[in-house]
Amino acid sequence: DSGVTQTPKHLITATGQRVTLRCSPRSGDLSVYWYQQSLDQGLQFLIQYYNGEERAKGNILERFSAQQFPDLHSELNLSSLELGDSALYFCASSVAGTGATDTQYFGPGTRLTVL
């Protein structure tokens, strides 16, 4: 158990819908990262927040958005869902969010299925 929690564990929805994925970081970690993992694409970095502010942006679609709240939990919002958005979505957290030695710890993931 990494100490990072994600809800829900599974989510099934229809194309065109909007969903929200939630992540609570490990106690003491200020940085949260979101990743998408699909069978054909591997693990793709989406976005990073540090202490409420966006720090780095990867391959995140405009239909997706995220935020980190004052209590440091984070939400990833996915809208106008398409079949290709079906994937495992992981959240990770780290202490500082910068520096080569800052290790990320991953949550158990949310499996999103778009029908």
Add this chain to the structure above:
Amino acid sequence: GQNIDQPTEMTATEGAIVQINCTYQTSGFNGLFWYQQHAGEAPTFLSYNVLDGLEEKGRFSSFLSRSKGYSYLLLKELQMKDSASYLCAVRDYGQNFVFGPGTRLSVLP
């Protein structure tokens, strides 16, 4: 552009030693990480390298050569539970993490 290469699959025998290679071309370098991921589970941290050389951690060691854009993960005394995917990831100057496609290791009895 950003590119990380790893072999897709490897097979080894229980008790043996296996080396998983990773080559990278990224926008700057700010550390290289290795993760283990069992099917359907979250990646778990194994090791990181920021300076050239070998880092040893029990049965696992990781090596880095920044000038060659090359790293390897060495697993000794292989156990059946080591069957998993091994992900190489590089943090670039923009603090982005770029993950390789992963190497699926099968350990046979």
